Amino acid sequence: MRSLPPSLAVLAGVVALSAAAAITTALAATAPSRDFLTEHPPGSVVRVNATVTGMPREYTGSPAPGEQEASRGVVVPLAVHAADGKAATAELTVFAAHPGWDGLRDGDTVNAVVNVTRTANPARLTARATSPPTGCDHGCRGARPGLLDTVRANLTRVSGRFGAVSAGLIPGMTVGDTSQLPEALAQSMKDTGLTHLTAVSGSNCTVVMTLTGYAALTLGAGRRLCVGIGLAALAGFVLLVGPDPSVLRAGVMGALGGAAMLSGRAGVSLNALCAAVTGLVLVQPPLAIDFGFILSVLATAGIVVSARPVTRVLASRIPTALAACIAVPLVAQLWCGPALLVLNPALPLYSLPANMAAAPLVPVVTVAGLLAVCVLLAGHLASPALSWLLPGVHDAAALAGWERAASLLVGAASVPARVIAWLADGFAALPGAQLPWPGGVPGIVILTAVTLLFLGILHGVDHRLRQAAPIAGTVDASSAPPPEPDAVWRVRARRLRVRRRALAMIASLAVVVLVVLGAVWWFRPAPAWESVVCDVGQGDAVLHRTGEHSAVLVDGGPDPRALRRCLDQAGITHLDAVIATHNHDDHVAGMEGLSDAVDVERVWYSTAGTELPRELAPLAEKAEQPAPGARLTAGPLTVEVLAPRVTPTATGGTPRAPVHSRVSSEDENNASLVLLITRTADQGTTTWLTAGDLEADGYRAATRLLPTAAAPHADVLKVSHHGARNGGTDIIRDSDPALAVISVGEGNSYGHPHPATVAALQETGAAVARTDLSGSLWIRKEGNQLVVSTR
The missing domain is CATH 3.60.15.10 (Ribonuclease Z/Hydroxyacylglutathione hydrolase-like)
Known part of the structure; x- marks a missing residue:
């Protein structure tokens, strides 16, 4: 029996060691949670002392049995230090219905009574809270907001002047604030795979870094300088959004994806991705079983490995900049598709076309929103100095001027934001928006095979496009045909021009008819009504x-x-x-x-x-x-x-x-x-x-x-x-x-x-x-x- 080649033996050893390391890490990471569940099984009521490890996020749950209305509240991540007076260590996600949880901030230390839910497992402990927390470091509710919180609130208020869609999407796509996102639009975005647009993910970071770098490249900067400018823009984005762990992970992944796009060296970027993932897992082992981290790694790997080949394939038909905007979400969605089945056992049928249609609009909203944030931030920093230099100008008046300037940028972002909402609602309303897919391992295997086949075709086309055309052949010794007279060429050219003009006129007439019919339909008057x-x-x-x-x-x-x-x-x-x-x-x-x-x-x-x-x-x-x-x-x-x-x-x-009481x-x-x-x-x-x-x-x-x-x-x-x-x-x-x-x-x-x-x-x-x-x-x-x- 022949022995395995050395390269395959090394690869098998690496895979085995990686699997052993993953299993060991998962067991070590979940040991505190398993101990917590042993002491406090699902269904038990526990008083915990904990530290808030992230900003509260709004949620809407399905109606409980016998209830007609959906539940609403906030999701708060906690790091538990003690449970029922005994030392304990566990990561707990609390679904809180009481409004007293809304004002918590990252880093607050709280005491709370929670009910451990029956869906809890060692990888992700969950609980529900119906009473407010106590003992907050910053007072929980009514704490004075920081500069970033104030700027976020200002951005939301300015966006609200352009409608509910703008108030929900622009802050969400800019700084991840989805507090004003209409519930119906949120569901449409979920059904069409566009939810990631309103989360501070690696794709958002990649867009910021890539567009900034390409802008510098267009102005004549070298590739190294472009990468440096892109990294600086990404660092500023992370600081504006807030350097919590999820944003930092997204920043690292986005930096790697952007570096791959700007440098054109996928191999080096893939090595950097492996090094970054290894380092992040070593520093924070629970990341190995965190779904957000896994999806971020998959999306970044897709960008590093497949974005440039797919961009080249698309660039053979459309402009390169547009091809890059389409390729990034396309490959990210393809690489993440099988993993997303674990979270949602249905396939968003129109996710790819929805993401591809929205891709050219996302940079406009993100960049315009970020510029508006910069204007608002500059206003808060400069207004005190302006009031000191001009005693007659009050802070409020100065801030109003900055807000008017920011509203111009938000207004520019509101147009593509409404188009994205229209796309989400339109694709979600199409039949079969959520395609049933086989659950469990068989469904994941089938989707993985389909994804690999599609990616293989795209990479194959790219490989064929990059190959030089063959020049081998035989020499024909016969005389070349005599050239055709100029009159013949002129007749042919005239006929071709006539055909092209006729086709252009027909196409233009069809577009005009469609536009007129659409305008008549859209602006048709309402019927008479009482x-x-x-x-x-x-x-x-x-x-x-x-x-x-x-x-x-x-x-x-x-x-x-x-x-x-x-x-x-x-x-x-x-x-x-x-x-x-x-x-x-x-x-x-x-x-x-x-x-x-x-x-x-x-x-x-x-x-x-x-x-x-x-x-x-x-x-x-x-x-x-x-x-x-x-x-x-x-x-x-x-x-x-x-x-x-x-x-x-x-x-x-x-x-x-308000008196917070429970009403059935x-x-x-x-x-x-x-x-x-x-x-x-x-x-x-x-x-x-x-x-x-x-x-x-x-x-x-x-x-x-x-x-x-x-x-x-x-x-x-x-x-x-x-x-x-x-x-x-x-x-x-x-x-x-x-x-x-x-x-x-x-x-x-x-x-x-x-x-x-x-x-x-x-x-x-x-x-x-x-x-x-x-x-x-x-x-x-x-x-x-x-x-x-x-x-």
Whole structure:
């Protein structure tokens, strides 16, 4: 039997040693966590003393069994020092629902009571917290923000002037702040594999370093100087974002990826990557089993090994700069695909085209956002000196000037940011956005094989392109054909020019026709309407017209973008009243920043708790909780509150200071305002009955307040709770509507509307209109008939 070649023997030895080192490292890294689980098994309640090891990040969880609403809170990483008074060492990720965790900062030492979850494992301990932490070094909430925190807040505020998409994407793509990212957009980005754009990852760092280096190269700098300038820009980016461990890891990976692109020496960069990974794991062994680190290494390896070959292949058809922008996310996605299956057992079918389409836009948003951050930072540093030199200029006035300068850059970034949001929503709405894929090892093996085949084809094409064309052949001794006369060449050239001009005219005409048709479709006027049920997905938002550009808004849906779109389409610039039937995200989350978009005269709201909905906080002075019998008149519209009976939070409509209390989803639903809305016009009187998410039990309790112990007859019924079964059918039979409207999200996971609700509507003979089937519903009265139009 022949022995293995020395190179293969060395390779086998390296693989064996690496596997042994990985197993040993994993066991050593998880030993403290395994000891912690032995003392405190999943399900136990533990009082821990710990240090915060990162900034809190917002999360939204799936509804718990029996609950209708998703849970929200922050994720806080902790390094545990003691548990129940005994010394302990473990890394713990806490999902905290109490707002007292929001203000924690990296490095704070806290005491907290947590519930170890049953999904915990030695590689990643998780827990939940429902009570606030205590004993914070910096006071937890209300701590004075640092300069970076202030600049981030300023960037978010300036971005908010350009809409909810800009407020969520620009800070996210610039400094990793996704606190204002709309939930619907976040889900679309997850479904299309674009989530990494709003995380400070190696790809962001690579973009910063590569673009800066290529800019220097364009100006005539040598490659070494370009790499140095790129590294300096990357260092500044890391300092601006904040040098926590995740950003430092991303910076190291991004530096290696950028160096590979700028130097053109993939082999050297691959060696540097191996050295960096080895050094990082030796310094911080838990990184060996950290999924974020693994994905970062894979993405960087893809950039180092495959980015330049793929760029060369694409550059044979498109400009090199555009090819580089497409190649980087393409290879990163390909290399990370099999590992991502472990986290999500479904394949984002449109991830590659979505990333490729977004790739040219990402540098614009990132660079413009970073320049805006630099302007804001310079403003905070220079304003005190300016105020000292010019005593008449106050700090606030000076900062306002810097913010106006930054808003120009943010405005430039907002255009590609909206395009990225449009791409995410568009690709996510395509059929099969999440392609089912075999789970476990077989699925990973299959996807790995497909990925290797695709990468092999790309590298093969690059190899063939770099090979010199063969020049071997035989010599033909025969005479060459006589040259053709110039007249023949001129005729051929003239015919070719005519053909090209004809094709150009046809293509230009087709583009003009498409642009005109698109503009006509996009700017088509809204149908005539008296009320419009806005298509806001899985939520409620209804406008009742009071004037040419004014209306009363009942609820605001879950997505600010969808609500703004509905207001724009309806031409509404003034709201005589905003009514939040109850405090659930699918009814109030879309009102975030509403006062910045339109004028709001007054606010009515109801809740089972004691807090004004957070989204309405800027309108707190105009807010009140109406009692049964309260009336609101605006133009031809009258709104009367039928139920429930609540105690106002304070006299004069000013909400009390927030008192954080747990309110069940059922209680909050049954706190929904029951409204009778009457519109009197030339066509006659139209009545609406709307009750938010009122459930069957809540309706029976509410009718006790009514003289007839039943809901009044209404021409139009806004079906409660999106047609859910627990909304009951009594309100349908009592109101006996001619038209029932159901505001519900297409393909929602709740199964709304329930067949029993639809059957009850059919029994009463009511016409049914649904937003999931028809989009926004534009309703008006013509004679004695109600007409429902779609835009």
